[in-house]
Amino acid sequence: MAAALVPSALELIARVEAVASLKGVRLGRDSKNELQRLRHNLLVLNALLEDAEQRRNTDRIIQLWIDSLTDAAYDLVDVLDEWITTLMKLRIKGVGKTSILKAKVGSYVTHCLHTAQVVRRDDLAFKLKEISDRLYVIANRGHGLCLVQRSVFQHSRGIGSTAFVDVSAIIGRDEVKGDIVSSLLSASTEPLKTISVVGMGGVGKTAIAQLVYMDEVVMEHFDHRIWVCVSEVFDENNVAKTIIKGVEGFISFEGVDSLDSFPLSALLNRICISIHRKKFFLVLDDVWADDKRQWEGLIQTFKHGAPGSRILLTTRKDMVANMMVDSHVIHLQPLSDEQCWMLVSQDAFSGRGVEECQNLEDIGKRISNKCKGLPLTAKALGALLRGKSSRREWERILNSKILKLEIAQLGLFPSLLFSYNDLPLPLRQCFKYCAVFPKDFVYDGETIIYHWMAQGYLGLNNDEDLELKGREYISYLAARSFFHDFLLDTDGIKSTWKMHDIMHDFAQFLMINDGIVIEVNPEGNSMTDLSSRKAHYLTACIPEGHCHPTSIYGAEKLHSLMIISGENAVTNEAVRIIFNQAKQLRKHEA
Known part of the structure; x- marks a missing residue:
């Protein structure tokens, strides 16, 4: 997060000076000099960051340098925020031109003008000087790592508006789609059947399911079509409610909102009634839970539909496919190199002339071979190449160390990393x-x-x-x-x-040192300990029927807290305690 924190700190310094000027508060010579020193160090670090970001995934030392800068930048932003808050409190109290502020954020003097107290070490001024010294050391270390200074990034310029381009065309899946549609439309007298599409992440399982779901013949064949995104955390209640809403629509005699109060048994009974003698097509997308006992109740309800009802399931796991009713399994294979190139080129060559395309085709095919047959990475590379006009730029992508990485933890990420690093x-x-x-x-x-x-x-x-x-x-x-x-x-x-699962995994990989997602202990533990981590972004998932912890150790560093929970999971008392602990939380009021 250093790349965002450094520009933010620069703007906060300007805000400190502006608010002080507005209130007629004299900061003192030493404070002004310290702010100037901070500004200089931040501008130097900002110029080094672009090169560091490009090299972080191939050089562990650079990654450690960015981590140390990120830690210091977080501390600096927190101190500057605290400084501004102090100034704003003076504004609220109507304090005008005064030297009282010197005692709080002043010029490192040993005596205040109005008191003889020695300024304590934990005062804002001393915190600021300590961080400034850290940044100076980090900047020198960056030069020692041979980081190249690039032009200073302007936070609010250079992005521009880009029209959305539809890259959803499916290539190389016509035969698979035909097989699935044939299975769905087979004799209507047959009992419930399941077609399971199994394949690795990013291979296009959801895309092929969407293609089938929107097929006109399929749409006309079934009384109801329902799409349920199941995902990693299996929640039988949510799956049941989604099915009911899909069959009944958003207007029902009892009201959609009333479903939240239904126990599971009532939800399952309502599904039986809703689909009774109806020919339905149910898509269960991205299923991970492979314990058949978790699915038993739902599977029994599905049998109440009319003959010819069908389930289409997508999963990465064979065990999931094998537990379903009369499952016909289709293993979705990666695309061929030629198919990947077709997918890359349809985007990369968009708007180019014939001669330019011919000049870039040989490099493009070699780049597309890095996709390992995954449509998701092919789309990302195609979108990246579309913005590169010269053969030299395409060669730089081909020869990138990131595309050559064999590090196991990166998995499917090498081509995504290049697209990510190409972003401002x-x-x-x-x-x-x-x-x-x-x-x-x-x-x-x-x-x-x-x-x-x-x-x-x-x-x-x-x-x-x-x-x-x-x-x-x-x-x-x-x-x-x-x-x-x-x-x-x-x-x-x-x-x-939405974000594709692989894109979300990729974002979490990039955030590994900054943010964590935890599931609150369902045993009723009232405390969560973050003190051993450096997380500044926390998402707490609270299982149904449990409450949010009333205390979070290490919360004083949090900039963001998101709570995913059911009704009444967060009490007013828990909110009060957590807000008292996490004083660096950011908020924006619409």
Whole structure:
């Protein structure tokens, strides 16, 4: 997060000076000099960051250097925030021109003008000087690592607006689609059957399921079509409620909201009634739970549908496919190199002339071979190459160390890393931040933009239209295939979208040193301990029927706290205690 924190700290320094000037508060010569020293060190570090970010995944020492800078930058932002809060408190109390502030944030003098007290070591001024010294050492260490200074990044410029490009075309899956559709449309007198699509992450299981789900013949063949995204955390109640809403629609005689109060037995009974003698097509996407006992209740309800009802299931695990009713398993294989190239080229060559395409084709095919047959990475590479105009730029991508990585932990990520590193610095932080949301989260522009604003990723200048900038960021990321499954509002503006599982895993990989997702101890433990970690972003998932912990050790460092829970999981007392502990939380009020 250093790439976002450093520009934010620069803007906070300017805000400290502006607020002090507004209130007529004299900061003192030493404080002014310290702010100037901080500003210089931050500008130097900002110039080194671009090179460091490009090298972090191939050089462990560079990664450690970025980690130390990130820690110092977090501390600096917290101190500057505290300083501004002190100034604003003076403003609220109506304190005008005064030297009292010197005792709190002043010029490292040994005596205050109004008191004879020695300024304590934990005062803001001394915290600031300590961090400034740390940053000076880190900057010198960066030069010692031969980091190259690049032009200083301007936080609010250089992104521009990019129109969303639809890259959802399916290549190389016609035969698979045909097999699935044939199985779905087979004799209507046959009992319930399951078609299971099994394959590794990123191979296109969800894409082929969507293609089948939207097929016109399939749409006409069934009385009801229901799509359920199951995901890693299996919740039988949520799956049941989604099926009911899919069959009954959003208007029912008891009201959709009333489903939240239904016990599981009542939900299962309602499914039986809703699908009775109805021919339904149910898609269970991204299933992980392979314990048949967890599915037994739902499986029994499915049998109440009319003959010819079908289930289409996507999973990475053979054990999941084998536990379903009369399951016909299709193992989805990676694309061939030629198919990957077709997928890459349809995006990379968009808008280019014939001669230019011929000049780049040989390099493009060699690059596309790095996809390992995965459509997701092919789309990401195609979107990346579309913005590269010269043969030299394509050769740089081909020869990148990132594309040659064989590190096991990176798994499917090498080509995604290159696309990520090609993003402007603030967009990298915006993308990484999406890891604090759970998998299969349906993002909407307003929510994510307000989160980005609260963290300072869109800048701190109140004169700018930060929401407009946020929408530009979303379009930029969408055009490069970091987001997918967009729904448009009546004005043609992207209203909601999702992240592919692999993209979400990738974002979590990038956030590994900054954020964590925990499931609150269902045994009723009232405390969660973060003290051994450096997490500044915490997502707490609370199982149904349990309460949020009333205390979080290490919460004083948190900049973001997201709670995913059921009704009444967070008490007012828990909120009060946590807010008293986590005083660095950011918020934005719409």
